[in-house]
Structure formats: structure tokens, C-alpha cells
Amino acid sequence: MSDARPIGSLTGVIFDCPDPVSLAEFYRGVLGGVIEPDGDDWVDLILPGGGLRIGFQLVPGYEPPVWPGETGAQQLHLDIAVPDLASAEDPLLDLGARLVDSQDGFRVYLDPVGHPFCTIH
Numbered sequence: 001m002s003d004a005r006p007i008g009s010l011t012g013v014i015f016d017c018p019d020p021v022s023l024a025e026f027y028r029g030v031l032g033g034v035i036e037p038d039g040d041d042w043v044d045l046i047l048p049g050g051g052l053r054i055g056f057q058l059v060p061g062y063e064p065p066v067w068p069g070e071t072g073a074q075q076l077h078l079d080i081a082v083p084d085l086a087s088a089e090d091p092l093l094d095l096g097a098r099l100v101d102s103q104d105g106f107r108v109y110l111d112p113v114g115h116p117f118c119t120i121h
Contacts, residue, residue: 012044012053013078017113020056026112027054029095030080064114067100078117079106088119 017023020043024035031054033047041058067077082088085107089099092109097117101108106120 011051012055013076014055014057015115016059016062017056017115018059018062019113020058023056023111023113024054026095026097027056030092030097062113064110065116067108067110067114067116077108077115079120080117082119082121085119085121092119 015023020041021035021037024043024045027033027045028035031045031047033045036044036046038044043056045054045056047053085102085105089107093099096112097109099107099109100116106118108116108118110116
């Protein structure tokens with residue numbers, strides 16, 4: 001691997017979803033930040049501490065990824081560091097997450113529209 005100069009820098013991750021405002025509110029509850037609407041079909045969540053953003057894009061007829069599964073691959077997931085896996089669970093469930101797997105060192109959840117994410121310790 002070379003020490004080549006990067007072409008660019010990551011500024012955000014975008015999620016397709018049926019309701020951008022609701023999904024942005026869910027992730028604001030998980031990660032903090034400020035919600036900035038941009039029209040009727042797009043919402044940005046600006047995360048604290050550096051300007052990284054998560055965008056939420058309206059997709060009519062949205063179909064959630066399948067986790068785990070051979071068809072309808074999950075496409076991507078977020079890893080979210082938490083101080084304690086057990087302490088993070090109830091607040092995530094209260095926000096609308098669904099726990100789907102628990103392993104040593106991480107737990108897998110689905111957000112309210114089916115995108116997988118992991119809490120890691």
C-alpha cells in the first residue's frame with residue numbers, strides 16, 4: 001500500500017428512506033447533532049465535533065435492506081461506539097431501534113426503516 005495523496009475526504013453518508021425527517025430524528029437521538037432540512041425530500045443531520053453529516057433522502061417505494069440475508073444485501077452499516085453495550089440498549093429501543101443480534105463486543109440493530117447498525121465497545 002502506498003502513501004498516495006487522497007483524492008478527497010468523507011463529509012457524509014446518505015440513507016435512502018421513506019421519511020427523511022423521522023429517520024433524521026432517530027439518528028439525532030442516537031448521535032446528537034443538528035437537523036437541517038433541505039427541501040421536501042432531503043434532511044441533513046450535522047454531527048457534533050467536526051461537521052460530518054448524515055443525509056436522509058426521500059425514496060418513494062423504499063424497500064429496506066435485508067439483514068442478514070443472501071438477497072437484498074444490507075449495502076452498508078454504521079458502527080457506533082458506546083461506553084457500555086448493555087446501557088445503550090434501552091435508549092436505542094426507546095428511539096425505535098430493533099435488536100437483531102448480540103455478540104461479544106457488539107450488538108446489531110435495525111433502525112426504524114430497516115438499515116442495520118452496530119453498537120461496539
